[in-house]
Every structure is written in C-alpha cells, then in structure tokens.
Amino acid sequence: MTSTVLRPHAEQDHADELAALAAVDDRPRPPSWRLSPWAVVQYLLGGTLPDGTEITPKYVGQRRLIEVAVATLATDRALLLLGVPGTAKTWVSEHLAAAISGDSTLLVQGTAGTAEEAIRYGWNYARLIAEGPSEKALVESPVLRAMRDGRIARLEELTRIPADVQDSLITLLSEKTLPVPELNTEVQARPGFNLIATANNRDKGVNELSSALRRRFNTVVLPLPDTAEAEVEIVSRRVAQLGASLELPADVADLAEIRRVVTVFRELRAGRTEDGRTAVKSPSGTLSTAEAISVLTGGLALAAHFGDGVLRAHDVAAGILGAVVKDPVADRAIWVEYLETVVREREGWDDFYRAGQEIAG
Incomplete structure (x- = not known):
C-alpha cells in the first residue's frame, strides 16, 4: 500500500523491525527505554534475529561508535554527534530516538535565529494577555516535552545556535530541571530523558560551544566511510x-x-x-x-x-x-x-x- 506521507518517521517506517527486536530482547533496559542498549545497536547496524527476522542496517560503519553513542544515552551525559556534512548525523540521531523512545519527533532545528523559547518554553500571548501566566498559556518546547515524558530530544546543528541560547542548555543538562519562574514551578526530567545534538565540524568558529556546555556532552565523531x-x-x-x-x-x-x-x-x-x-x-x-x-x-x-x-x-x-x-x-x-x-x-x-x-x- 502506498504510504500517505512522503517520508514516514523512523519508528513508523521500521515498526515491524522494532517490534521484532522488542519480542526477543531479554536484556536489561534502562528506565523508560523501549529496547535494551544491545537491541538498539542491533537495530542501527542490522542483522538476523533468532526467529529469522532480518533487521536492515541503518548505519554502515564502526560498531564501536554506535555502542559508545548508545552507552552515553544510558548515562546522565548528553550525546553530541559531530562530523562533516553528509556523515549521517541526523539519520543516526533519528534512529537512536526511534529505538530508545519510540518517538523521533521531539526535534529542535538549530539556526542563527533559534530563540531560547525553542529550547525552553514559550507563551500563547493571546491567553497570556487574557488570563495571565498559566499552564494553559505555556507553549512547551520539544525538549520540555521530552523531559516531562522521559524521552529523547533531538537538537540539530547545535553550533548554528547563538551562544547565549546554547547556554540555556547548561542547567537543563546538569540539573535535569527546567525552571518556570513565571509559574513559580519547574519541570524535572523523568527517567529516560536525554538529548542528542548534532554539529557540523566545518562550522567550527561559527558559535563554538563553551567549555561548560561541552562538558555536558560526550562527543562521537562520525567519519566518512573508510572504504x-x-x-x-x-x-x-x-x-x-x-x-x-x-x-x-x-x-x-x-x-x-x-x-x-x-x-x-x-x-x-x-x-x-x-x-x-x-x-x-x-x-x-x-x-x-x-x-x-x-x-x-x-x-x-x-x-x-x-x-x-x-x-x-x-x-x-x-x-x-x-x-x-x-x-x-x-x-x-x-x-x-x-x-x-x-x-x-x-x-x-x-x-x-x-x-x-x-x-x-
């Protein structure tokens, strides 16, 4: 049957493979993960399951790089995928989020115009003016939703984002808390939350990461194919x-x-x-x-x-x-x-x- 969308999300396009892996996956899973780290790596690199199900490779490259990336997401450190354009950084981040959270859509696209609200939260100004600050007037960012639901958030082109906006990630990643002072409250991340960011190493010098922010990430460099x-x-x-x-x-x-x-x-x-x-x-x-x-x-x-x-x-x-x-x-x-x-x-x-x-x- 012809798909009703031009490009389904990874968790939709490969739903059968994810279900097959979940059915045979008897290894320990971190809190809120849909699959164990072993099964996530199998999903990315492909292979044949004991029941004969073929898992198609999503990434062709060094197994150790994917293992390090997956292990990072099972810790309290965020993951930074770094590489030249075209090394599958976005592709890998999408499939990691799909395998771990079953949802690859919690995405912030970084640009020179990305505002802090895109990472933290914004406001429905019509409701804000009519009712004042309230939860109903709050517009949640993908990162806030990921924290609340214990899922993986994705941030594309981190070094394209202005430095002052980048720094809004520091407390969020270190304390796993997003304060909402207007409501005198905060959102605390639930187990399973983490962040995958991507950056183009040819953008070095555009908006370099501060040392404080870089310490919150474990960096995995995705190379061009060896052969x-x-x-x-x-x-x-x-x-x-x-x-x-x-x-x-x-x-x-x-x-x-x-x-x-x-x-x-x-x-x-x-x-x-x-x-x-x-x-x-x-x-x-x-x-x-x-x-x-x-x-x-x-x-x-x-x-x-x-x-x-x-x-x-x-x-x-x-x-x-x-x-x-x-x-x-x-x-x-x-x-x-x-x-x-x-x-x-x-x-x-x-x-x-x-x-x-x-x-x-």
Missing part, C-alpha cells in the same frame, strides 16, 4: 529506498553507475585517484555520501521520466557537476581538469567522459 565498498553499500541501499518511496520506475540493480559516482566523489575528496598514481585538485565542496545519494536519486528520476528507465552516465553527469562546482570559476576548472586527466584516460569511462564534457560546456 569505497562501504560507501557503495550505503549509497546503493539509500538510493534503492528513496527510489521505492518516490515510486521511480527505474532500474538500480546495476551498481556500475553508483560505483562510478562514489569513485569520482572519493577521488576528488582525497585529492588523488584510487590507485594513488595521480594527484587531483579537490573542489571547495564536501562531496559527502549524502550528496552522492542525491546525485543518484536525481539521476533515477531522469532515467525514469526522460530515459529508458536504466541509470546511465548522462543521467548522473549534471548532478555531479552541481555537487562539484560550488565556486563557478575555481571548481569548474578543477572539474574540467579531472575530466581530462583522469576520466578521459580511464578504460570503460568513455560514456561518462562524453557526458561530463557535454554538461561542462
């Missing part, structure tokens, strides 16, 4: 999922184009070809795994609606150009040089070279 094989697995899995959810009638069974896009991204990121023989210049963009997924999903749409349904070089060339060329002068020169010195000489890449030349103009 081409791991990155191809991640990309192909997500492209297949997205293609199915978008009902794109295109063939993604052949991994040739996926492997080629991943190769281009990895070589331009690393500044050298896979065999290490040729140095190449790196463009200004990050060329993350998430961008590779976006390029290939766009290519699927082109193949489905304007091609023969088979993903080919000319379907992904424009997307790659858009990902690589952020600076229209310097990055375009880097891309043209890569085409001429690497792609042109590579056996079996003639179609990609022609497509790249055509798009680059």
Whole structure:
C-alpha cells in the first residue's frame, strides 16, 4: 500500500523491525527505554534475529561508535554527534530516538535565529494577555516535552545556535530541571530523558560551544566511510529506498553507475585517484555520501521520466557537476581538469567522459 506521507518517521517506517527486536530482547533496559542498549545497536547496524527476522542496517560503519553513542544515552551525559556534512548525523540521531523512545519527533532545528523559547518554553500571548501566566498559556518546547515524558530530544546543528541560547542548555543538562519562574514551578526530567545534538565540524568558529556546555556532552565523531565498498553499500541501499518511496520506475540493480559516482566523489575528496598514481585538485565542496545519494536519486528520476528507465552516465553527469562546482570559476576548472586527466584516460569511462564534457560546456 502506498504510504500517505512522503517520508514516514523512523519508528513508523521500521515498526515491524522494532517490534521484532522488542519480542526477543531479554536484556536489561534502562528506565523508560523501549529496547535494551544491545537491541538498539542491533537495530542501527542490522542483522538476523533468532526467529529469522532480518533487521536492515541503518548505519554502515564502526560498531564501536554506535555502542559508545548508545552507552552515553544510558548515562546522565548528553550525546553530541559531530562530523562533516553528509556523515549521517541526523539519520543516526533519528534512529537512536526511534529505538530508545519510540518517538523521533521531539526535534529542535538549530539556526542563527533559534530563540531560547525553542529550547525552553514559550507563551500563547493571546491567553497570556487574557488570563495571565498559566499552564494553559505555556507553549512547551520539544525538549520540555521530552523531559516531562522521559524521552529523547533531538537538537540539530547545535553550533548554528547563538551562544547565549546554547547556554540555556547548561542547567537543563546538569540539573535535569527546567525552571518556570513565571509559574513559580519547574519541570524535572523523568527517567529516560536525554538529548542528542548534532554539529557540523566545518562550522567550527561559527558559535563554538563553551567549555561548560561541552562538558555536558560526550562527543562521537562520525567519519566518512573508510572504504569505497562501504560507501557503495550505503549509497546503493539509500538510493534503492528513496527510489521505492518516490515510486521511480527505474532500474538500480546495476551498481556500475553508483560505483562510478562514489569513485569520482572519493577521488576528488582525497585529492588523488584510487590507485594513488595521480594527484587531483579537490573542489571547495564536501562531496559527502549524502550528496552522492542525491546525485543518484536525481539521476533515477531522469532515467525514469526522460530515459529508458536504466541509470546511465548522462543521467548522473549534471548532478555531479552541481555537487562539484560550488565556486563557478575555481571548481569548474578543477572539474574540467579531472575530466581530462583522469576520466578521459580511464578504460570503460568513455560514456561518462562524453557526458561530463557535454554538461561542462
């Protein structure tokens, strides 16, 4: 049956897997957790349960990183997921919250305009003027609701939030209490409450965390995939999922184009070809795994609606150009040089070279 929403929340999309894990999970669970820490890690990394149920991997990477993240959330320290753009920080935080609390929606999106009310609470000003301060006039933030219900709250792009707003987290995380002086009361966190924040380490210097706030977090750095094989697995899995959810009638069974896009991204990121023989210049963009997924999903749409349904070089060339060329002068020169010195000489890449030349103009 076609989903009624474009992108279900993790706890909805993987409800069967979460239920299957809960049914076989006989290990100790921290207070208010839906699953034990072991089962949460199984949900993230995937595997086969004793009853034969297949748990699909949500994260492909080092098991120890996920174990540290889950163990952190079972303590009184909050979790900070740090990494370059496209390293699945948001994805991991969503699935952690879904597995632990059964609710990944208690989310604050950090921006330069995020106000303290988004983290603490606000007011319904019509009721506030008519009735004065009252519980009915109070507008709860996702963090306050998580504290009250003993669940996981999520805070995206922590370093994008102004420093004075960041500091409103200090008492909340250390005392597990949110004072509401207008009502002469406070909200005390119930067992199961914790916070997962994400931050882009390329934003260093934007709004750096104070030492007092950083001490409230345990930091886990999510790296880019170590190997081409791991990155191809991640990309192909997500492209297949997205293609199915978008009902794109295109063939993604052949991994040739996926492997080629991943190769281009990895070589331009690393500044050298896979065999290490040729140095190449790196463009200004990050060329993350998430961008590779976006390029290939766009290519699927082109193949489905304007091609023969088979993903080919000319379907992904424009997307790659858009990902690589952020600076229209310097990055375009880097891309043209890569085409001429690497792609042109590579056996079996003639179609990609022609497509790249055509798009680059």
